[in-house]
Amino acid sequence: xxxxxxxxxxxxxxxxxxxxxxxxxxxxxxxxxxxxxxxxxxxxxxxxxxxxxxxxxxxxxxxxxxxxxxxxxxxxxxxxxxxxxxxxxxxxxxxxxxxxxxxxxxxxxxxxxxxxxxxxxxxxxxxxxxxxxxxxxxxxxxxxxxxxxxxxxxxxxxxxxxxxxxxxxxxxxxxxxxxxxxxxxxxxxxxxxxxxxxxxxxxxxxxxxxxxxxxxxxxxxxxxxxxxxxxxxxxxxxxxxxxxxxxxxxxxxxxxxxxxxxxxxxxxxxxxxxxxxxxxxxxxxxxxxxxxxxxxxxxxxxxxxxxxxxxxxxxxxxxxxxxxxxxxxxxxxxxxxxxxxxxxxxxxxxxxxxxxxxxxxxxxxxxxxxxxxxxxxxxxxxxxxxxxxxxxxxxxxxxxxxxxxxxxxxxxxxxxxxxxxxxxxxxxxxxxxxxxxxxxxxxxxxxxxxxxxxxxxxxxxxxxxxxxxxxxxxxxxxxxxxxxxxxxxxxxxxxxxxxxxxxxxxx
Amino acid sequence: xxxxxxxxxxxxxxxxxxxxxxxxxxxxxxxxxxxxxxxxxxxxxxxxxxxxxxxxxxxxxxxxxxxxxxxxxxxxxxxxxxxxxxxxxxxxxxxxxxxxxxxxxxxxxxxxxxxxxxxxxxxxxxxxxxxxxxxxxxxxxxxxxxxxxxxxxxxxxxxxxxxxxxxxxxxxxxxxxxxxxxxxxxxxxxxxxxxxxxxxxxxxxxxxxxxxxxxxxxxxx
Numbered sequence: 001x002x003x004x005x006x007x008x009x010x011x012x013x014x015x016x017x018x019x020x021x022x023x024x025x026x027x028x029x030x031x032x033x034x035x036x037x038x039x040x041x042x043x044x045x046x047x048x049x050x051x052x053x054x055x056x057x058x059x060x061x062x063x064x065x066x067x068x069x070x071x072x073x074x075x076x077x078x079x080x081x082x083x084x085x086x087x088x089x090x091x092x093x094x095x096x097x098x099x100x101x102x103x104x105x106x107x108x109x110x111x112x113x114x115x116x117x118x119x120x121x122x123x124x125x126x127x128x129x130x131x132x133x134x135x136x137x138x139x140x141x142x143x144x145x146x147x148x149x150x151x152x153x154x155x156x157x158x159x160x161x162x163x164x165x166x167x168x169x170x171x172x173x174x175x176x177x178x179x180x181x182x183x184x185x186x187x188x189x190x191x192x193x194x195x196x197x198x199x200x201x202x203x204x205x206x207x208x209x210x211x212x213x214x215x216x217x218x219x220x221x222x223x224x225x226x227x228x229x230x231x232x233x234x235x236x237x238x239x240x241x242x243x244x245x246x247x248x249x250x251x252x253x254x255x256x257x258x259x260x261x262x263x264x265x266x267x268x269x270x271x272x273x274x275x276x277x278x279x280x281x282x283x284x285x286x287x288x289x290x291x292x293x294x295x296x297x298x299x300x301x302x303x304x305x306x307x308x309x310x311x312x313x314x315x316x317x318x319x320x321x322x323x324x325x326x327x328x329x330x331x332x333x334x335x336x337x338x339x340x341x342x343x344x345x346x347x348x349x350x351x352x353x354x355x356x357x358x359x360x361x362x363x364x365x366x367x368x369x370x371x372x373x374x375x376x377x378x379x380x381x382x383x384x385x386x387x388x389x390x391x392x393x394x395x396x397x398x399x400x401x402x403x404x405x406x407x408x409x410x411x412x413x414x415x416x417x418x419x420x421x422x423x424x425x426x427x428x429x430x431x432x433x434x435x436x437x438x439x440x441x442x443x444x445x446x447x448x449x450x451x452x453x454x455x456x457x458x459x460x461x462x463x464x465x466x467x468x469x470x471x472x473x474x475x476x477x478x479x480x481x482x483x484x485x486x487x488x489x490x491x492x493x494x495x496x497x498x499x500x501x502x503x504x505x506x507x
Numbered sequence: 508x509x510x511x512x513x514x515x516x517x518x519x520x521x522x523x524x525x526x527x528x529x530x531x532x533x534x535x536x537x538x539x540x541x542x543x544x545x546x547x548x549x550x551x552x553x554x555x556x557x558x559x560x561x562x563x564x565x566x567x568x569x570x571x572x573x574x575x576x577x578x579x580x581x582x583x584x585x586x587x588x589x590x591x592x593x594x595x596x597x598x599x600x601x602x603x604x605x606x607x608x609x610x611x612x613x614x615x616x617x618x619x620x621x622x623x624x625x626x627x628x629x630x631x632x633x634x635x636x637x638x639x640x641x642x643x644x645x646x647x648x649x650x651x652x653x654x655x656x657x658x659x660x661x662x663x664x665x666x667x668x669x670x671x672x673x674x675x676x677x678x679x680x681x682x683x684x685x686x687x688x689x690x691x692x693x694x695x696x697x698x699x700x701x702x703x704x705x706x707x708x709x710x711x712x713x714x715x716x717x718x719x720x721x722x723x724x725x726x727x728x
Contacts, residue, residue: 248691276526284686302699313693316660
């Protein structure tokens with residue numbers, strides 16, 4: 001169940017929207033060859049998704065089921081609110097003492113026979129992972145559930161080194177075969193239906209039986225058969241982590257298919273890539289998260305498989321274990337006192353399933369790695385708001401607040417969104433050429449600073465606006481104001497202002 | 508690669524410096540984490556020991572795993588019956604599985620994992636029989652820690668069928684109780700039902716990469 005996505009993004013050869021070049025978070029992307037064209041802004045990317053009726057139907061179905069399951073599972077424990085509050089407090093505690101916890105984690109992992117690597121950015125992480133895989137001499141590496149692996153673009157880096165990264169989770173496999181981008185944290189192929197998946201398997205999966213039916217059981221069995229031999233002969237695997245226990249050096253992975261267990265048990269070498277925020281201070285803290293995460297994400301009382309390991313165990317599992325700790329913009333988010341709440345996230349995906357915007361646009365409109373409401377607050381913080389695409393994410397919301405209600409670690413997503421909108425405006429203020437919006441705001445400030453000017457402007461404005469209306473509403477404002485009416489109508493202003501009416505009444 | 512403590516101003520120091528800078532100077536004492544959640548089962552679920560066992564049974568069955576209660580002297584027969592029921596010819600067991608559990612096996616060959624069974628054999632056997640370290644009633648989970656009668660993790664992963672024997676006194680009520688009983692330095696596997704996925708149109712499918720079938724025998728005295 002670990003949310004996962006492919007490290008290999010087919011579009012990264014230069015068609016944009018990929019998981020590598022732009023993800024360094026520190027603006028180093030430009031240093032490596034010709035960069036991809038900029039990602040579209042959210043509204044532009046969403047428009048394409050909105051016209052895909054098949055995807056909309058698939059997503060509507062998937063989110064409704066996921067929402068229902070999580071709602072039932074979280075309603076069951078009488079102490080749910082107490083668990084959420086504990087989860088929030090533990091995550092905050094972790095973030096405020098992150099340096100100490102990371103040092104403790106490193107000590108414990110090393111003492112248990114593992115090796116810890118530190119990657120300040122995606123490029124360094126790619127280098128570390130590629131070097132580790134190369135050292136084993138393997139030509140193929142298996143991957144289970146890791147957003148971090150996708151975030152650093154490990155698939156492309158490995159491919160350049162002649163190594164194939166193979167997805168093992170069913171949904172990731174579908175995304176990889178479809179040369180597609182994941183659309184959901186937990187179910188990356190939520191935008192595909194069974195017929196599409198069957199067609200993909202037939203076309204792209206060697207050994208798929210030609211009479212493959214399109215029922216989910218047969219499709220899962222085909223994926224099982226496809227990967228079985230690879231698991232048994234695997235030498236290296238890469239996984240993510242759900243939690244890293246600082247006190248004991250223990251890595252915890254939750255998943256449902258068993259591909260994670262295969263990856264972390266059968267190969268000789270195991271590489272785990274995890275963001276530095278995945279730490280929890282003590283082993284006992286897991287008693288909270290092992291209740292919060294399964295119920296909020298898949299709606300299970302417990303995820304089918306929860307695995308944990310500490311370093312290496314002789315005679316059981318890999319002989320070599322490497323833990324790559326990834327920053328890649330996380331410390332940038334940590335520096336923001338309000339925005340850092342986003343780092344509490346345990347990647348359950350509950351916020352996606354309740355989001356009216358996500359349900360319609362799907363995950364790909366949100367950019368490369370983290371979709372949905374949490375992506376809208378995480379991505380701009382990790383990568384900064386310099387690019388138009390990243391700056392558009394805090395606006396990809398109606399601020400309805402459903403996400404905050406379901407978040408198991410109580411992240412006030414709407415609050416952070418508003419805070420980030422402020423940051424976007426601030427960052428634009430410093431530009432040598434002011435944005436049209438800023439000019440307009442300055443003009444408004446001047447107009448509204450004087451009652452005479454204000455009343456004159458109001459009278460004239462009303463007259464003009466009423467001229468533009470059709471059938472009692474304004475469908476399109478002229479010029480730059482048109483952006484505002486792109487997605488909504490403006491009601492007609494009354495012919496008389498309140499001030500005018502007041503004056504007339506008292507006359 | 509940066510071995511810990513290798514370079515003075517390496518990536519490790521860089522990340523720690525950024526963290527310290529981000530979090531800021533002197534850290535005030537923070538209020539303790541509120542832990543008002545339940546550590547034990549409450550109410551009717553936990554009135555008697557039998558209630559806890561009943562809850563475990565119900566929750567395991569909820570995940571579409573077969574579960575049965577047996578007495579200690581019926582165990583060997585129950586194990587054999589389960590394996591016959593699946594027409595198992597050859598199974599794999601941890602080297603230290605209590606001999607008595609397999610005493611009634613007739614026509615089923617049990618391979619002890621000593622020396623370690625090779626991957627090809629492991630993939631070819633019809634199942635695995637193990638014990639467990641702890642079981643959780645609230646979530647219907649069995650936890651294996653590689654200790655007595657459990658073997659290495661691959662044994663319960665590669666074969667398509669896993670028969671897990673749970674002693675009644677290994678069943679605790681809640682997740683916090685289980686976490687408290689387990690040793691994090693051991694490799695742990697929490698198993699709740701068979702391998703499953705919801706990835707195709709949110710339809711539950713059992714048996715993806717892990718065992719397709721899980722069966723639990725609860726031994727009561």
